[in-house]
Amino acid sequence: MTCFSYTNGKFIPSYKAKISINDRSVHFSDAVYEVVTVYNYRMLFWKDHIDRLKNSLNAIDIKFNINFQSLLIKCEELIKKNYLKEGIIYIHISRGIAKRNHNWSDKIFPSLIMSCSHKKTYNVNAKKVALISHKDIRWNNCHIKTVSLLPNVLLKQKALKKNAFECLMLDDQGYITEATTSNIWIFKKNTLITTPLTSNILPGVTRKKIIELAKTLNIPVCEEKFKENDVYKADNVFITNSSAIILEANKLNGIKLKVTNNKVLKNIKSEMLKVIHNE
Known part of the structure; x- marks a missing residue:
């Protein structure tokens, strides 16, 4: 089964997914992320994760203009495309793509990358x-x-x-x-x-x-x-x-x-x- 990821506006097979060598997350780790658990095809505690994501974006001054309702829809689409009944979704937002320089221009646009993994999550009887x-x-x-x-x-x-x-x-x-x-x-x-x-x-x-x-x-x-x-x-x-x-x-x-x-x-x-x- 082909696994899909989301990269800057497109759902594509994960093996074809690429990011620019000039993405600031590559040179400076200039990015924030969230990991959201999926259980029975539903994301857990979405609002809490998005609130924390917003706080992280604000803390490092990334101007991410996408509507978070739109982000929710994209995540739900990622779940459907990957038949993700149980696992995690990884959301990665970098400051964007620019020539390597410690300083950045406010004109660059943030990059959005999302992927998912099938894995067992909560187990009440998990081993210690x-x-x-x-x-x-x-x-x-x-x-x-x-x-x-x-x-x-x-x-x-x-x-x-x-x-x-x-x-x-x-x-x-x-x-x-x-x-x-x-x-x-x-x-x-x-x-x-x-x-x-x-x-x-x-x-x-x-x-x-x-x-x-x-x-x-x-x-x-x-x-x-x-x-x-x-x-x-x-x-x-x-x-x-x-x-x-x-x-x-x-x-x-x-x-x-x-x-x-x-x-x-x-x-x-x-x-x-x-x-x-x-x-």
Whole structure:
């Protein structure tokens, strides 16, 4: 089956898709992106992803003039063309095409690229994963979802080499910021705890949904800093992102974590599945 992508106004077979060598995302990583989960042919939490995309565009001053309702229609068309029942859509917006120069002209027009992948997303019974930790080596504007992901890539690969799934990143004071592709949570003393939003943390869409869901279930949520020692002492540890939604952890740096048979966490996972089905 031919897989289709969208490149600057056209749906074309992915094997024919090309971008210009002078696209500023090639030379400067001058672009932002979103990854939207597709479940049963429907995009999850579209408005939240678009709100974050708008914030990222504004943060780096990209003037993207396309109507976002039109973008929604293009994404839905991409789902249809690829028979995408379950998977992800990748939306990439660069500043545009221009001769290589650090400065840019306001006359260039942003480039839009979209692709998709068939993959399993949320699994309530997914296996627990191992984590490692490392100093956070990223820049100080991680709240902007740019394509400048080399530090994340290097640390994610480091985790893989240590037979782990994710890497928790630590700031200069030893506090955990987030993981390379996920937000981090601990459950302790009947309270859900996640790191507060700062410029070092991406405002995760699933993170937001978990907070909203916990409030409707009357589960206390606290946004506060914590360190590795707090992870080791927690009753449960899990990470969240748009594709896997929720993944529990059972190891950090090779040391087993406490994994309690937590009814609260089970309730959150089952309720999240209901939210996804009804989205």
